[in-house]
Amino acid sequence: MVKGNKIRFRRQILLATLLIAVCVFLSGCIGKKPKVYRVGILCGLDYIGAIPDIFKSEMSELGYIEGENIIYDVRRTNFEPDKEQQILEKFVSDRVDLIFTFPTEVSMAAKAATRETEIPVLFAIANIEGTGLIDSVRQPGGHITGVRYPGPDLAIKRFEVMRELVPEAKRMWVPFQRGYPIVTSQLEVLRPAAEAVGVTLIEFPADNAAEVQAELNARSKLDKIGFDVILFIPEPLSCTIDAFEVMAKFAYKHKLPIGGITMQVGDYGSIFGIDVDDPKTVRQAAILADKILRGTPAGTIPVVSSESYFEINYKAAQELGLKVNEGLLSRADKIIR
Structure with a gap:
């Protein structure tokens, strides 16, 4: 009888110990705040x-x-x-x-x-x-x-699409932010690609829209502006509103294709864009x-x-008299008609 009481007592002690341990564990979990x-x-x-x-x-x-x-x-x-x-x-x-x-x-x-x-x-x-x-x-x-960001890859794709849209273009004006770190690697792949197909890249580094405006004003006074299209490479100057508007207005006035990024400011926009x-x-x-x-x-x-994303403004291309082939349209992720 005494032995049985001792066994029951030990079981009660063990059970009480387990209950205390569980309570301590749960109180710790409840009190612990989740990581923010x-x-x-x-x-x-x-x-x-x-x-x-x-x-x-x-x-x-x-x-x-x-x-x-x-x-x-x-x-x-x-x-x-x-x-x-x-x-x-x-x-x-x-x-x-x-x-x-x-x-x-x-x-x-x-x-x-x-x-x-x-x-x-x-x-x-x-x-x-x-x-x-x-x-x-x-x-x-x-x-x-x-x-x-696959800058060099996108630069080449933009160049190739511009050539498909305007195969007769032999001089491409390429504006970019002066000193911006990603430009050099893009120009290094663009220059030989352009040379191989007889296209001259007219590179124009600038700090702001005012410098772009001054350059284009000077070209407007010449007998010939000196280029056939405006090609935007991946960099920040071309996608700032002020600079883009200056270039887009110039392109509209001289009936020049302008593309590389998808952007619209007022009545002025690009004919295509390839970006991520x-x-x-x-x-x-x-x-x-x-x-x-x-x-x-x-x-x-x-x-x-x-991954890249290709958008083409079919309506704007038609207004410029450009022929957009079915192969190009089939590759586009989005077509603006």
């Missing part, structure tokens, strides 16, 4: 200003709900290096969990600003050729990775962000490339 991630987002160009909202939407699909388990600090600039530096310094001082930047220049600045920290940097719409942004595609290195598919690019970036926030070192995550 802080992400600094820097958009460095108005032309791609929709990306932050697309990114938030894609992140929510992956389980990151703004205000619950993730907080965003979204900042916007438009080719303003000093302001961008201040923003990045604040992200660093705030010790955010991730910095998401686009396009190229702000991504390069973010890499430099976080060099002495462990804060991971995720880029998109950024060239890797000739920028020193990463060590390699497979091993980006440091604490950076992202979605490559922004929603798909941002979706790729969100997947990378998820990996980083889950603990994978950014520098070990391979860089991925954006």
Whole structure:
């Protein structure tokens, strides 16, 4: 009888111990707050200003709900290096969990600003050729990775489409932002391609719309303006509203084809654009962000490339008397009629 009582007593002690352990465990779980991630987002160009909202939407699909388990600090600039530096310094001082930047220049600045920290940097719409942004595609290195903007590839595609639309064009005026880091790698592939088919590239670097206006005003006073089409390569000058409007008005006045980017300012627009598919690019970036926030070192995550998106303004091409062949139309992702 005594022995039976002892066994029951031991069982009661064991059961009580287990209940206490379970209660302690549950109270710890209940009291523990879920991780709230802080992400600094820097958009460095108005032309791609929709990306932050697309990114938030894609992140929510992956389980990151703004205000619950993730907080965003979204900042916007438009080719303003000093302001961008201040923003990045604040992200660093705030010790955010991730910095998401686009396009190229702000991504390069973010890499430099976080060099002495462990804060991971995720880029998109950024060239890797000739920028020193990463060590390699497979091993980006440091604490950076992202979605490559295929600048040289797009430059060649834009050149080829312009030649299909205007095969008689022998002189292409190519304006671009002076000193912008992604331009050199594009011109390096464009020059031999143009030379091989007997096309002369008339390169024009400028700092702003005023310089573009002055150049085109001077050409307007000549007997011949000196070029047959205006070709935009991937860079920021051509997609700023003021500069684009100056060039588009000039093209309209002289009945010149203008293309490379899809843009419309008032009654003036381009005849075609080839760029990356922004929603798909941002979706790729969100997947990378998820990996980083889950603990994978950014520098070990391979860089991925954006897919291109081809849009043609068939109506504008017809107004200029251009023949758009069926082969070109079949390759277009979107046709404006």
